Amino acid sequence: MAGRVMLYYFNGRGKLESIRWLLTVAEVEFDEIYITTREQYEKLLSDGALMFQQLPMVEIDGMQLIQSKAILNYIADKYNLHGKDLKDRVMINMYSEGLIDLMEMIMILPFIPDPKQKLDEIQSKAKERYLPVFEKVLSGSIYLVGGRLSCADVQLLECTLMLEEKLAGILADFPNVKSFQGRMTQIPAIKRFLLPGSKRKPQPDATYVKTVMEVLKMKLPLP
Numbered sequence: 001m002a003g004r005v006m007l008y009y010f011n012g013r014g015k016l017e018s019i020r021w022l023l024t025v026a027e028v029e030f031d032e033i034y035i036t037t038r039e040q041y042e043k044l045l046s047d048g049a050l051m052f053q054q055l056p057m058v059e060i061d062g063m064q065l066i067q068s069k070a071i072l073n074y075i076a077d078k079y080n081l082h083g084k085d086l087k088d089r090v091m092i093n094m095y096s097e098g099l100i101d102l103m104e105m106i107m108i109l110p111f112i113p114d115p116k117q118k119l120d121e122i123q124s125k126a127k128e129r130y131l132p133v134f135e136k137v138l139s140g141s142i143y144l145v146g147g148r149l150s151c152a153d154v155q156l157l158e159c160t161l162m163l164e165e166k167l168a169g170i171l172a173d174f175p176n177v178k179s180f181q182g183r184m185t186q187i188p189a190i191k192r193f194l195l196p197g198s199k200r201k202p203q204p205d206a207t208y209v210k211t212v213m214e215v216l217k218m219k220l221p222l223p
Contacts, residue, residue: 005030008044009056010215012208013201014107015068016056018100018155020200022072024193025154026079032199041215069100076151088146095134095144095152099159102130106162110204111213123167131174138176142183149187157184165203 005023009016011034023030035041035055044050049064050057058065061078065071076082076092083089105122109115134156137144144152160181163170171178184190193200212218 006059007032007056008035008049008058010035010208010212011201012204012212014056014204014212015104017201018103018158019056019058019068019071019075021154021158021193022075022079022081022151024199025149025187025189026075026081027189028075028079030199035215036211038215038217069097072096072151081149081151081154083146083150084148088150091145092150092152095137096155098130098133099152099155102126103155103159103162106166107204109166110209111218119166122163123170126163126167126170127173131171131177134180135174135176138180142180153180153184157181157190 005028007016007019007030009032011032020030035044041055044055044057045053051064051066054066056066056068056071058071060074065074073082073093083092102122102125105118105125109118109122112118134144141147143149144156156177157180160171160177171181185194192198
């Protein structure tokens with residue numbers, strides 16, 4: 001399993017997209033195996049590759065890693081994107097987990113028959129709970145923690161772009177966050193990742209939703 005990083009997931013964003021983003025910023029090359037059938041998933045289970053029977057799974061440094069937060073933390077630690085000390089790290093983790101909470105609300109939208117109510121909730125929480133935090137900390141700061149790029153910065157960019165896809169103009173009242181977004185998109189690795197033909201995934205479509213539900217034997221409505 002040593003060598004090139006390998007990602008196992010569906011051909012879409014979901015919980016793997018933040019990992020794609022972080023590997024890209026760390027300038028780590030990776031390949032992907034897309035799970036498209038129940039049989040592929042069951043083969044991973046029978047091989048013992050999925051500790052808690054969950055995707056995504058990442059092969060890196062001779063390990064088979066699951067749990068997206070653990071994977072993100074490992075990559076951040078390995079590639080110096082996790083702050084200079086423990087105090088930096090705990091701040092980065094707090095920002096990161098808040099952003100994950102918000103992004104996970106967006107991720108489930110394609111699986112909801114009538115997403116308007118959920119979208120209204122996302123808009124309210126983003127503007128009242130999450131974006132004000134980042135607007136304040138970015139007042140006079142280039143990055144979120146310690147004056148240096150971290151995984152939390154990468155996730156904030158990803159999250160704001162996801163928000164704008166669903167809620168155009170949502171950053172109008174958050175100029176510091178919008179300026180941060182502009183700076184981040186000029187980082188060469190990110191600039192390339194945002195170009196057509198990159199490994200960044202588009203917004204989920206009906207094919208993605210159908211594949212996920214069939215492979216995982218999910219049923220609507222979601223709990």
